[in-house]
Amino acid sequence: MMDTYLFFGMILFYLIGAGLALILNRNDRICTYASFLSASLASVSGIIFSGSILLGNNFSFILSGSPILNFGFFVDKLSAFFIFAISITAFAVSIYSTGYVREYFGKKNIGYLCLLYNIFILSMILVVSANNAVMFLIVWELMSVISYFLVVFEHEKPQTLKAGFIYIVMTHIGTGFIILSFLIMAGSGGSFSFETLRSTAMTMPPYLKDLAFLFALIGFGTKAGIVPLHIWLPYAHPAAPSNVSALMSGVMIKTAIYMLIRVSFDFLGGGVWWWGMLLLIVASVSALIGVMYALMEHDMKRLLAFHSVENIGIILIGVGVAMIFMSSGHPDLAAFGLIAALYHTINHAVFKSLLFMGAGSVIYTTHTKNIEEYGGLIKRMPWTAFFFLIGAISISALPPFNGFVSEWLTLQAQLLSINLTDNIIKIAVLFSGAGLALTGALAAACFVKAFGISFLALPRSTHAEHAKEVPVPMLVGMAILSLMCIVLGVLPFYVVRIIDSVSAPLVGTSISSKISFDLTIGTLSSFPASISTTWIALLVFVVLPLPVIIYMLMSRTKTVKYETWGCGQPVSTARNEYTATAFSKPIRMWLGGIFRPHREIQTAYSDSPFFKDRVIFESEIEPVFERYLYRPVTWVVLTVSRLMRVIQTGYIQTYLLYILITLVIALIFVGSGG
Amino acid sequence: MISQIVLVLLQLLVIIALAPLLSGIIKKIKAFFQVRKGPSIFQPYYDIAKLLQKDSVVSKNVSWLFHAAPIISLVAVLTAGLLIPIFITELPFGFAGDLIAVVYLFALARFFIALASLDAGSSFGGMGGSREMFVASLVEPALMLSIFAIALNVGSTNLSYISQTVSAMGINAVSPYQILAFVALFIIAIAETGRIPVDNPATHLELTMIHEAMILEYSGKQLAIVELGAMIKQLLVFSLLANIFFPWGIASGLSASAVIIALLVYFAKLVVLGAVMAMVETSTAKWRLFRLPELLSISLMFSFLALVSFIIVKGG
Structure with missing residues (x-):
């Protein structure tokens, strides 16, 4: 009973957070505090709820009793584990956000951000607690769309729009494969309920199981960001506001891991x-x-x-x-x-x-x-x-x-x-x-x-x-x-x-x-080995440093502050520092076959060719996956759509003709006993 | 309980006391091969004692991290030292970490020194840090495969267990896969201890130095701690080689006579390994940085062969 209160309390708080964001939209400061406070309260109940499930019994709540579409929630230990991960992260990020969104005060619509933020976390919670494939797909889609709106929150920047576009395309390709996977699994048992899938998917013929797994891997892999389906990730995560990036990178991609484990172990038996x-x-x-x-x-x-x-x-x-x-x-x-x-x-x-x-x-x-x-x-x-x-x-x-x-x-x-x-x-x-x-x-x-x-x-x-x-x-x-x-x-x-x-x-x-x-x-007994990070932590940070620190404090030597050594020249400027590009250079050269770096150096001379005025150095690595994997695919898709344009004349008569032809073919097919 | 504490303190003492001596011995043997007289084998002690008494000059650009890094890395290496059998297999802290934990503790030490190298804002430091992390990335896959090969062969990644088992097997422990794994790990030891052909511990030429470039900004007692940490790490890498592959003579129980014999045998092993290392250093030239992947691929190949041959012969 307690669990039910906590679970719906959590959902309610997220909804209140979203509602407050709408109502208090006028005042940025109040809106921020109210909405994120509500989100952090919701995540606290999420933490307590998932903790009680992890240490206790599973939780289940049915909304409607229809046999095919029995919408409801089912939280077993696996779901609770992910709810815990989502809630603990959401708790910290919500507190962080009350400070972070100040950057947007007066520039952006704060109420809109707070609304999306609350619904986004809620949708992730619902994704891991759905008990039915149809409901799962609905909340999954909600999560994808809301996160899309969050990605394009700073839509005045052109690169953000590009990031959003790549994200929404990739995530929908993924969702397509997820739907296929669920259709295959549900086809054998005739129900979309996870409970039925659990018992029927196991008995499917092997080739159907293989297909269901592969489609799930592609579908969820896209969301999780496995290579080569990862290309949206480095665009979308940086484009979103940082508090949202924290949630997207920290927990949203984990919902795909959740479902991949659920499908492959729970439904398909390993x-x-x-x-x-x-x-x-x-x-x-x-x-x-x-x-x-x-x-x-x-x-x-x-x-x-x-x-x-x-x-x-x-x-x-x-x-x-x-x-x-x-x-x-x-x-x-x-x-x-x-x-x-x-x-x-x-x-x-x-x-x-x-x-x-x-x-x-x-x-x-x-x-x-x-x-x-x-x-x-x-x-x-x-x-x-x-x-x-x-x-x-x-x-x-x-x-x-x-x-x-x-x-x-x-x-x-x-x-x-x-x-x-x-x-x-x-x-x-x-x-x-x-x-x-x-x-x-x-x-x-x-x-x-x-x-x-x-x-x-x-x-x-x-x-x-x-x-x-x-x-x-x-x-x-x-x-x-x-x-x-x-x-x-x-x-x-x-x-x-x-x-x-x-x-x-x-x-x-x-x-x-x-x-x-x-x-x-x-490790398991056949292979004895153990670690104790507790002791390592004690040794590294408490016991062993003591003598060294005591010695350092007791010693009578002085410490003099002086310039950084620069071979006798005064060099304490930032221009002499090592850069990130330089730091990664050995590895860039070592793995040059993968990165395929190319660089351009322009030198401008003042008067004499011996004195360089300025040097412009540009270096970039080739985006291999985009160039060799995605570009051909995009080209094929665009070419096919151009060819398809021929049949789209724009006259309604032509379209009616198409319908007639389709109907006739369908009738012939049915008539011939197909 | 008391005996455990004594054992821990004794092990720490042996590690700290022997580490500079090992450096001195290697230098002396190198000098012998190069027909020089060379400094006394106790020179590293004098150096450390001298550094501890000197004032330190610290760049005004640095933060607290620069001061904390030597302590953290020394302590990380010392903690690793408590996990490695030196003269006795029954370690009080043997449960706290296995071979993999030792590797990652070394990585912790390296991580902080590499960070400190960037703190003063000189190009030398960055150069050293960048190269150090590059070499570490080359080493790691080969190292992990040879750890796997040893673990499969002996049956554990726990170092006490490995030493005990190999020591009990006696001469039967010598097997082709064990030898292959040893060669792989020896190449790794060259890289981990920063010796020729990977790094030259005696150079201050900016084109070639790795470790020395990283610690260029350190002086005085901080430099002493950094140097001591590097020496201890070298000693521990040698101890790993010695007590994984030929732990014979190591004490298995806590009796005075066994411990004394074990210490003497351990010292002899260190000297032999040091002599081999000195020979390698004298007979090769330092390689270009970008040829190092070749050297470490050789190590990777050896450890892969050790693994595959073990699986094929023993069938797992």
Whole structure:
């Protein structure tokens, strides 16, 4: 009963938030506070609700009793897990937003933004709690459309409109495939209810199962941003306001992961080995391509968007490995893979939202997204820098923060493939571990660049020079998620136990007693290994630094401040600093075959050819996927539509003739017994 | 409980005390091969003692991160040291992290030093940081595959377990896949410790330096801590090589005689590995930065072969 109140209370608060946004539209300040306060109250009830489901029983509520369209809500542990991820992120982002949207006061329609924001979160909650495919598709579409409007919120910029267009096209191609997948699954049982799908989809003939899975993979993969369906992501996420980017990158793309797990494990029972293999290959490629392009990016938000592609890849590596285990009759190992994937899901939701909020704070005060124009921000905005650093350590999978735990679990899941019988699969899974390691190392390189160039040394532009610390609500939002990064990092033994209760119904076995110990998590007993990030955190940050710090304080030596060493010349200007382009140059050259960089250097001379007046250096990498994959497809589509234009004469008589011809053909077809 | 604490302190002491000595020994052996006299093997101690007494000159551009980075990275490396069997397999903190955790703790240390390299705003620092992260990216896939190969062969990624098992197997532990994995990991060790042909620890030429460029702005006691951290990391990488592949002689229980023998054997292993490293350094020239992918692909190939041969021979 309590759960029902909490659930509808949550929905009600989001609706109130949306309603208040409409009513209070006149006054920007009041509208902001009222609407985002309502959203944060809603997310608090969401956190409590999902917590009570995760620790208790499933929740179900039927709206209408019609057998085919029994609309309603069903929240099992898997749904509750995603509601928790959405709510905790939404809570922090809502608080952050009360500060962030001040930037738009007097310039944009605040009520409109607050309205969309509330409905957007609500639609995500409904997506993960729908109990019926038709209802799911309706709320899924609502989520896509609302997020489209949020992407084009700053529609006065031409590149925003382009981003919105690419997003809406891609997301609808995805939805098309999702509908196909559901039609195939519902066709066998005659109902769109998830409950029926759960029992009937399993008994479909194998080729239909394969089709349903492939369509689901394409459909949800588009939303999740797997390569090569990811191209909308680096356009759409940076275009939206930063608080919305945090939600889109942090949790919206996770709803696709939710449904992919639901379809492949819950409905289709884990599938056959090549599903997992396909997913593993796609995921590894996504992880690598995502991080490689992130390294080359100098637009802060595009950089983070590419990291979403990478992290979706890491999550799906876990799901793919779990599928391979499931199909080869190892449900306990599958549970391990799924735990790794779900752990990384919540981790990514937390640190990616944190990083987007950090990026938003920097943009809020500098008004530029180009990291080459930042620099020295750690002194001007120390708290933002600190929180961004925590996010950067987490996403680089460094111990003892949360990214490390899930990456460790994923690597161990890959190592567990030794229990499989097929050698080729075994080698492939193990080799994907090398890919994951490379991904991790490149991510660390990328965040040394992103943090170092943006926050350290001297300001590189007047924007950065005049940067100021952001308002308190924005800092509070970031602080909440920073704390979550640490909590998820140092208490893995507890988190693993909860996630195990999420994965247990999907794979049919619970392994928490085998992998979660006092302050420690381990792998399954056939392969003993363990980590305790709790102890690592204690050692690194509490016990061991003490003697060093005491020594540093006690020593009698002085510290003199002086110029940076510049080979004897005074060089303390920002022009001498290393740039982001230069920082990523070795990797750009190493992977030149993929990036295909080309550069242009123009030199202007003053009087003599020995003295250069100015040098203009331009360097760009080739957008391979757009040029070689999407351009041909667009060309085909446009050509076909041009040819189709011939039959569209514009005369109503012609159209009537078409209808007549169609009718005659249909009658002949029916008459001949077809 | 008491014995555990003593063990932890003893291990920390051994690591910190031996790390400069190892550097000194390698330098001495290198000097021998180059027909020089070379500085005393205790020179690194004198250097650190000297640096600790000096005032430091710090760029006025830097933030708190520049001051915190040496401490964090030293401590991260020391924490890794508590996870690696040095002279005894029963580590009090053995449960707290496995081989993968050790690799990521090294990455944590590198991450902070690389950040600090950008803090002073000089091009040298950025150059060093950029190259360091580049080399780390090259190393990581090969490193992970060789970890997988070892883990499959021995049955765990837990270092205490690995040392114990290999040590108990005796000479039977020598197998083709173990040798392949060793060669792969040795190449990685060259890169991780910043030695020729990857990086030259004795250079200050801006075209070639990697690690030295990163820490160019450090001086005084901070430089001492950075240098000590680098030496300890080198010692630990050598210990990994020694106690994963030939842990024989390591103590398995806490008895005084076993520990003393284990310490002596450990020291002998370090000297042998150091001598091999010195030979490699003397007989090769430093490679261009953009030839390094070739070197580390060799390592990747070896570890891949180790993995594949193990799976084919043993069938998993």
